Amino acid sequence: MGALLWKEFRENSYKVAAGLGVVFLLHLLRQIEDFNRSFANDINGWAPIIAGLSAGILGMDVIAGERSRGTLEFLLVRPASLARIIAAKFIVGAVGLFVIVAAFWAVVYVTPFVGTMSPFGGRASVQVIAEVPWLAMVYAWFLPALVVYAAVFLASAATENSAEAAGAGCIIALMAVIFLVLVVLLYPGFIHERSTIQDLLTVVFTREGDLVRIATRGDEILGRTLLAGGLVTAGLVAAWLLTGRFREVTLGRRQLVVSGFFLVTVVLTVPRLMPDDSEKILPVGSLRVGDRVRDLSLIGEYAFLLYGDSLSVVDVSVPSTPRAMQTVRVDPVWSLSRLALVGSHLCAGGRNTDTLADSIGVVCFDITTPSSPRVSGSTVLSRYYGRDIDYGYYDDLVRAKFQIKALNGNLLMPTTTESQSQLTSIRIDGGGVPSEQDRLVLETYEYPEELWEDDNMYSRSAFVGRHRFEVVPGKEHAYLGLRSGFSIVDVDANGDLYELSRTDLGDVRQSSRGSSRSIVVRGDRVLVRRLWPAEFVEFDVKDPQQPRQTRNLFHRTMEAWPRQGGFFYRTRGTAVRLYDHRDPYQRPIPSLELALDNPRRGLRADPILRDGYAYAVIDNELAVFELPPLK
Amino acid sequence: MSEAVIQTEDFTRRYGSTVAVDELNLTVERGQVFGFLGRNGAGKTTTIKTLLGLLRPTSGSVRVLGLDPVKDGIELKKRIGYVPETLQLYSWMRVHEMIRFTSQFYDSWNDTHVAELLGQFGLDPEHKVKNLSRGMGAQLALVLAMGHEPELLILDEPATGLDVLVRRDFLESIVRVIQQQGRTVMLSSHMVHEVERVADRVGVIEGGKLLACEDADAFKGRVKKVLVRLPGEDDAALRNVEGVSEIEGSGDRRLVTIAGYEDKHREAVRATGAEVVDIVDMSLEESFIELVRPHARRQGEL
Numbered sequence: 001m002g003a004l005l006w007k008e009f010r011e012n013s014y015k016v017a018a019g020l021g022v023v024f025l026l027h028l029l030r031q032i033e034d035f036n037r038s039f040a041n042d043i044n045g046w047a048p049i050i051a052g053l054s055a056g057i058l059g060m061d062v063i064a065g066e067r068s069r070g071t072l073e074f075l076l077v078r079p080a081s082l083a084r085i086i087a088a089k090f091i092v093g094a095v096g097l098f099v100i101v102a103a104f105w106a107v108v109y110v111t112p113f114v115g116t117m118s119p120f121g122g123r124a125s126v127q128v129i130a131e132v133p134w135l136a137m138v139y140a141w142f143l144p145a146l147v148v149y150a151a152v153f154l155a156s157a158a159t160e161n162s163a164e165a166a167g168a169g170c171i172i173a174l175m176a177v178i179f180l181v182l183v184v185l186l187y188p189g190f191i192h193e194r195s196t197i198q199d200l201l202t203v204v205f206t207r208e209g210d211l212v213r214i215a216t217r218g219d220e221i222l223g224r225t226l227l228a229g230g231l232v233t234a235g236l237v238a239a240w241l242l243t244g245r246f247r248e249v250t251l252g253r254r255q256l257v258v259s260g261f262f263l264v265t266v267v268l269t270v271p272r273l274m275p276d277d278s279e280k281i282l283p284v285g286s287l288r289v290g291d292r293v294r295d296l297s298l299i300g301e302y303a304f305l306l307y308g309d310s311l312s313v314v315d316v317s318v319p320s321t322p323r324a325m326q327t328v329r330v331d332p333v334w335s336l337s338r339l340a341l342v343g344s345h346l347c348a349g350g351r352n353t354d355t356l357a358d359s360i361g362v363v364c365f366d367i368t369t370p371s372s373p374r375v376s377g378s379t380v381l382s383r384y385y386g387r388d389i390d391y392g393y394y395d396d397l398v399r400a401k402f403q404i405k406a407l408n409g410n411l412l413m414p415t416t417t418e419s420q421s422q423l424t425s426i427r428i429d430g431g432g433v434p435s436e437q438d439r440l441v442l443e444t445y446e447y448p449e450e451l452w453e454d455d456n457m458y459s460r461s462a463f464v465g466r467h468r469f470e471v472v473p474g475k476e477h478a479y480l481g482l483r484s485g486f487s488i489v490d491v492d493a494n495g496d497l498y499e500l501s502r503t504d505l506g507d508v509r510q511s512s513r514g515s516s517r518s519i520v521v522r523g524d525r526v527l528v529r530r531l532w533p534a535e536f537v538e539f540d541v542k543d544p545q546q547p548r549q550t551r552n553l554f555h556r557t558m559e560a561w562p563r564q565g566g567f568f569y570r571t572r573g574t575a576v577r578l579y580d581h582r583d584p585y586q587r588p589i590p591s592l593e594l595a596l597d598n599p600r601r602g603l604r605a606d607p608i609l610r611d612g613y614a615y616a617v618i619d620n621e622l623a624v625f626e627l628p629p630l631k
Numbered sequence: 632m633s634e635a636v637i638q639t640e641d642f643t644r645r646y647g648s649t650v651a652v653d654e655l656n657l658t659v660e661r662g663q664v665f666g667f668l669g670r671n672g673a674g675k676t677t678t679i680k681t682l683l684g685l686l687r688p689t690s691g692s693v694r695v696l697g698l699d700p701v702k703d704g705i706e707l708k709k710r711i712g713y714v715p716e717t718l719q720l721y722s723w724m725r726v727h728e729m730i731r732f733t734s735q736f737y738d739s740w741n742d743t744h745v746a747e748l749l750g751q752f753g754l755d756p757e758h759k760v761k762n763l764s765r766g767m768g769a770q771l772a773l774v775l776a777m778g779h780e781p782e783l784l785i786l787d788e789p790a791t792g793l794d795v796l797v798r799r800d801f802l803e804s805i806v807r808v809i810q811q812q813g814r815t816v817m818l819s820s821h822m823v824h825e826v827e828r829v830a831d832r833v834g835v836i837e838g839g840k841l842l843a844c845e846d847a848d849a850f851k852g853r854v855k856k857v858l859v860r861l862p863g864e865d866d867a868a869l870r871n872v873e874g875v876s877e878i879e880g881s882g883d884r885r886l887v888t889i890a891g892y893e894d895k896h897r898e899a900v901r902a903t904g905a906e907v908v909d910i911v912d913m914s915l916e917e918s919f920i921e922l923v924r925p926h927a928r929r930q931g932e933l
Contacts, residue, residue: 003735007721074719077683078736079708247685248646 004080004088012058012092019054019100027107040113040126047104051145054100058093059152060165063243067250068161072243082244090153090236097149102138109134132215140215143228150235151176157239158251167256174263210555213533280593283623285320291620296605297339297346298615302370303622306348308335311365311373319613319624325371330363330378340406344368345376345432347411349404352380362404362411362426362434376432381415381424407473410437410495414469420444421467421482427495437495442469442482474521477544481519486528488544500544507532520560527553527560536560565609565627574602574618578627592625634661634697636783636815637682641691644677644839651677653839654691659817659832661782664809666830666847667819668919670927674839675819676716679787682817683713696783709737712776716788718768722761726771729760730778737779748774752804766797770804777808784808786818790825802828823916835919837926847915854913854921855892859885859905868903872896876921884908890921 026046029035039046063086066072075085113126129137155168214220242250251259295306301317302325309332313325330336336350347364361380365373405412411426411434421443426434445467470481477500480487485505490498505517507530520527520536526547527536534555539547553559558579561568568579575593592614600619607616614625637659644652652674659665669675680686681693684700684707693700698707720729726749734740749756752770754763763771769790776784790801806829809816820826826833827847834844843850859869861883869878869887874896877888885905889896892910900907913921 003732007732010723011721069722070717070719071721072719073685073715074721076685077708077711077713077715078733079705080736081705245687 001080001084001088004075004085005092008062008088008092012062012096015054015057016096016099019050019057019096020103022050023100023103023107026104027111030107030111036111036113043108043129047141050104051097051101051141052148054097055145055149056152056166056169058096059149060156060169061162062089062093062153063156063239064159064161064165065156067159076243082240086157086236086240086243090150090239093149093153094146097145098138098142101142101145102135105134105138105141109137128211131212136215136221139221140211140224143224147228147231147235148173150232154235154239154242157242159256160250160252164251164253164256167253167260168251171256171260171263174260174267178263178267210534213535217533281625281628283621284626285316285318285322286621286623287314287322287324288620289314289324289617289622291601291604293604293617293622294337295339295348296608296615296617296622297341298608298610299341299346299367300370302367303615304339304346304367304373305617305622306336306339308337308350311346311348313371313373314622315371316615316624319626322622322624326373328365328373328375330375334361334363334378336363337402338404340404340411342406342409342411342428345428346373347404347406347426347428347434349402349411349413354380360402360413360415362413364428364432364434366432377434379426379434379436381413381426381436403471405471405473405478407478408476408491409493410491412471412473412478412491414471415439416464416467416469418464418467419446421469423471423478423480423489423497425491425495425497438497440489440497440499442480442487442499443467443484470517470519472519472521472526474526474541477541479519479521479526479541481517481528483517486517486519486526486539486547488541488547490544501547503528503539503547505530505537518560522559522563525550527557529555529560562606564607565611565614567609567627569607569609571603571607576603576607576614576616592627635659635694636661636663637665637695637817639678639691639693642678642681642688642693643690644674644681644686645689650839652681652836655836655839655841657834657841657844659815661815662813663832664816664818664830666826666833667817667836668821668823668826668833669819669836670821670923673821673836675821675836676787677839678836679785679817679819682785683711684708709739709779710782712779712781712784714769714772714776714784714786714789716791718765718772720760720768720771720775722759724760725756726754726758726760726763727756729771730756730775733775734778739779741778741780744780745774745778748777748808751807764797765793766801769793769797769801773801773804773808781814783815783817786816788820789818790822798825805829823919824914827915833915835922837923838930842922842926851913851915851918853892854888854890854918856911856913857887857889857892857897857900857907858909858911859887859900860908861885862904869900869905872899872903876924888921 026039030039063072066075076082109129132140151172152165152169155172156162156165159165159168214224289305289312290307292307293305294308297304297306298316301315303314303316303322305312305314310327310329312327315323315325331354333352333354334350335353336348338349340347340349342364344367345364346367347362349360349362352359352361359380361378363378364376366376367373403414409428411428413424413426415422415424420441423440423442424436425438425440427437428434467483469483472479472481476490478489478491480489482502485503487502488500490500492498505528517531518529524540524542526539526541528539529535530537536553536555536557536559538550538553540550541547558568561570561579563569570577570579578592602618604617604619607614609627612627612629614627616623616625635658637657639655639657642652642655642657643650655674655678657678667675667678677686681688682695682700684704687701695707696710700707721732724732730745734742734745752767752774754767754771754774758767760768760771773789776786786805789805790798793801802825805818809829816829818826818830830847832845833847833850835842843853845853861869864883866878866885869875869885872887872889874889874891875887876890879886879888887900897907897910
């Protein structure tokens with residue numbers, strides 16, 4: 001074994017040296033401040049290139065090279081088991097790969113990053129480095145690189161020379177991808193509950209929040225190590241068989257070219273040819289409602305469709321024949337976008353263009369007689385709260401995504417500015433007239449002045465979107481997914497707001513990418529998305545003043561999917577796909593799809609699933625579907 | 632009866648639909664120098680690779696030194712030395728590195744013997760393998776195959792691609808090595824005269840079948856040329872004699888080649904009325920040609 005290792009080391013050391021040379025060059029370049037600054041953004045581009053190239057170069061020559069030079073036979077007639085010969089080759093390449101990856105990250109870690117670090121944007125990669133120890137980072141990258149190396153190694157065992165090995169490596173990788181896609185297609189729940197396969201690749205398609213979890217959690221490291229170990233073992237066994245038992249079986253250029261074309265053809269055509277196995281559920285009834293519907297609400301036997309400046313009522317008491325009833329118009333200065341029901345009033349929030357600068361407000365409709373609603377009142381919210389700003393309020397709110405929710409006879413709306421996250425409550429009086437009641441400042445933001453000067457990368461209003469938060473009304477309280485964590489807010493009958501508790505999830509620095517913190521309420525439990533490391537954290541909120549953390553869930557867990565009428569569902573293009581949550585594989589029960597010949601647009605509003613029927617506005621139709629019974 | 636070092640029974644090897652070796656029954660006994668003759672593509676290399684465990688027999692059994700080359704490959708390879716047809720050495724190594732590398736596979740490596748051989752062949756240990764001439768490369772390959780003092784030495788078409796002079800030199804090296812007692816040697820070649828110098832037993836393979844396997848002297852005696860004087864000018868009667876493969880000459884003189892010559896052939900020739908003037912022994916090469924010619928004819932190659 002020693003002799004074999006020595007030989008393999010001598011044969012491969014120049015490749016490792018070349019890799020280290022590139023890494024060292026990077027190290028030198030990083031001493032230049034400009035390069036170093038941009039390198040902070042490029043780490044995640046460099047890492048897969050260095051790791052992938054090294055894996056390919058170290059692997060492609062390793063057996064095919066000996067074959068083409070004729071020295072493979074020299075080894076095979078020696079009294080050493082083939083397993084040893086293969087192992088020695090593999091070990092030397094794997095160690096070399098590790099050395100290069102380790103050196104690359106050493107270069108990243110050794111020289112500190114300079115210049116202004118914004119709390120947001122592409123510098124999350126720098127934050128990862130602060131949180132993940134060097135060795136953990138090396139290992140996180142080493143595992144997928146090792147799998148690539150094993151694939152190329154296998155390719156090398158099946159081919160006559162290095163160039164063919166590289167080609168075969170690509171084909172094996174393509175096959176692996178097809179295989180993974182098949183697994184995911186056959187078991188839709190797979191990817192949502194078992195993260196490891198995806199996480200192995202996730203490193204390459206870096207999402208920093210995932211990387212922290214992958215690199216630092218013991219169980220994640222173990223899972224990925226086992227998976228990578230399994231794949232590597234499979235590759236080695238195949239290489240062993242190809243070098244020994246099936247030594248005459250080699251892939252020539254012709255087979256490679258043909259299988260390459262074949263695979264590409266398969267990849268390009270099969271998804272198109274594959275019949276959609278999901279059973280389509282056709283609507284039992286539909287009604288043309290135009291394509292400007294902004295929101296849908298279902299109250300009793302009536303569906304309410306919100307347009308920018310009108311509300312339409314559709315009688316859906318007979319699901320097969322929805323009947324258009326009345327349409328109420330409001331002043332066209334309104335551009336309404338979301339509905340919420342408070343008692344017998346249906347209120348719509350949106351934009352009001354009557355003021356000098358656009359503002360937002362609420363219009364309420366009395367629906368005591370649902371078939372003929374009438375406007376009961378409206379209000380325009382005071383422009384802003386807190387710090388003075390010079391520019392359009394509405395623009396900022398658009399970035400923050402409009403939300404309006406009803407709780408305890410009040411409406412709740414986030415009114416976020418560039419320096420604050422606020423929650424505004426609007427009380428609806430007995431006559432259905434809305435009026436602003438209270439505002440609660442949840443978070444305030446201060447950014448260093450130099451941030452605005454740094455390459456003009458950020459404008460203040462761009463930050464409004466990052467201050468956005470989710471409002472989810474529960475039975476008694478509202479749950480807010482804030483930038484720093486989550487908050488439980490009580491709204492009393494007067495519309496006064498009280499914060500009952502605030503839980504910090506400790507990832508505030510990185511909730512940077514602007515993604516909102518989604519929060520899902522399930523009775524006494526809430527699932528709060530942690531962005532860094534990525535996952536859902538479950539809290540028991542029986543005592544709203546002291547939420548208790550109960551467990552952590554995978555960040556794609558189906559538990560957090562939208563759920564209505566006993567179904568999990570996902571909207572996909574023009575269809576709503578339903579999942580039975582009791583199925584261990586969480587296969588879709590027949591997907592629900594509106595059968596339009598050529599639907600130009602997808603869903604116009606969230607679908608509503610209730611009492612065995614689903615209501616959705618797709619393209620320009622309000623469609624009613626009969627839901628399949630749960631098995 | 633002495634021990635069989637190599638023994639195959641109905642050994643058949645196919646590559647897809649092509650039969651490379653067809654029910655080969657071969658026995659080589661300890662201490663023999665076995666010349667394995669055959670044209671290119673006759674099945675020599677396939678047989679040798681099977682003996683080394685590099686290929687598996689499609690059917691039949693193969694035993695070398697009493698072991699199964701596939702199952703007991705490692706044990707067997709400790710006791711076999713192999714010089715392949717084409718040089719397979721690591722060109723980046725120096726001669727002494729190549730030797731050291733090879734030596735570590737074996738427990739029985741004999742450094743003094745290796746040093747001796749290096750001296751005999753005039754190989755400089757500091758030389759880089761890639762700078763060695765072909766002949767020296769072949770000699771190094773031979774040294775590497777001998778270093779662990781194998782019981783069986785297998786040479787597959789050694790010296791292919793060497794020029795005449797170097798070839799002669801290399802063959803001398805082989806002869807020197809072979810002369811050590813008790814060693815069994817299997818030397819495959821299509822160059823029959825090379826084998827003639829060293830082999831004491833000869834096997835001929837053609838189209839995957841073993842045509843002959845006997846002592847070298849007996850093999851040479853198998854084919855004889857008989858010079859005859861005919862009563863007339865018609866040699867038709869001669870052609871009917873069993874074993875006649877070729878008739879040359881004109882007028883009343885003919886040179887008749889007879890395969891598997893025995894005394895009865897002399898009588899048969901006489902019976903045609905011809906007078907036997909002389910009986911000439913053939914070289915190994917001529918014997919080989921006579922043996923293989925009918926097969927080549929059948930395949931339309933001649």
